[in-house]
Each structure stands twice: as C-alpha cells, then as structure tokens.
Amino acid sequence: MTSEHDPAPSVQDEFLQTLIREKTTVNVFLVNGIRLSGQLTAFDQFVVLLESGTGVQLVFKHAISTVLPVIGGERAREPTKMPVSGDKPNHARGRVR
Template identity: 40%
Template sequence: MNKVQSDFLNDIKENKVAVTVFLINGVKLQGIITQQDEESLLLRRDGHTQLVYKHAVSTIMPSVAVDIAEE
C-alpha cells in the first residue's frame, strides 16, 4: 500500500469519518471504515459490517475535508 493511500485511510479510520465508497461497477456504499489492510476494507453502517475488496473500489469520498499533507 502506498503512503498516500495509507495516510488517507488511517486518518479517516482514526477520526471515524463517514465515507461514500464508489465501486467500479457503479454501486455506492456508505459507512465508516473500521479496519483496512492491503486488500480489503471493513465498512460499518447501521450495525452491519461489509467486507469490501479494494480491487473493486473506484473512489472513496469522505464526508469532511481530510488533510494528510506532510508538515
């Protein structure tokens, strides 16, 4: 996993930022990323958890601005 992806996902996970995940087939998922590794994400919403494989993800859009710029 590259540094930008890792920093981005860690920031939204640690801050429990709600996200919209768009899959390559056009499906839109929403929730909070609770865990992630090199191949997958766990997305939680309304008490349910979904396992999402990263190869199926097109875009992850956080509900608030995320600043991962190096200082």
C-alpha cells in the first residue's frame, strides 16, 4: 500500500522513462493532427523534450494526443507540417436499411 508521501510512479511516467532509457524512436501525434518524430530525452509534469535531426523541441503535454513507439527496423518518417488526416470526414455515406 502506498502512502500520500510515497506515491507509486504513474503509468505515464514509467512509459516515458522506458522510452528515454531505451532511446526508442517515437511518433508524437498532437491534438491538431500534426505528427512529430524523434527520441524523447526528458519530461516533467507539463512538457516533453523531443530530439530529432532538426534539433530539440519542447512539446507541451496538453497538446499531445498519442505517443507511439516506432517498432523494429521501421524508420520514422519526416514530421508532417499538415494534419496526418487532411481529408474531412465523409458523413454523407449511404444509409443501410
């Protein structure tokens, strides 16, 4: 049982620490759809540091939707400047009766 003075590490902290320790390449998807790629180098309560070929970016956690590790020999693609899904959803599909 953990006390208020000795809280257990959060799932988020453990996940991010593992990515940093193993120098895993990640794709970070922002809430606006932009994808950033690189390696996490540090984090705190509010931000993560993401290092890529273009330098280090300070990314606010509230802007992050998803952190996706790049698995195996798959290389991270260059970061996009536009939302990954640029198409608007097609809500005018035919109905099933």
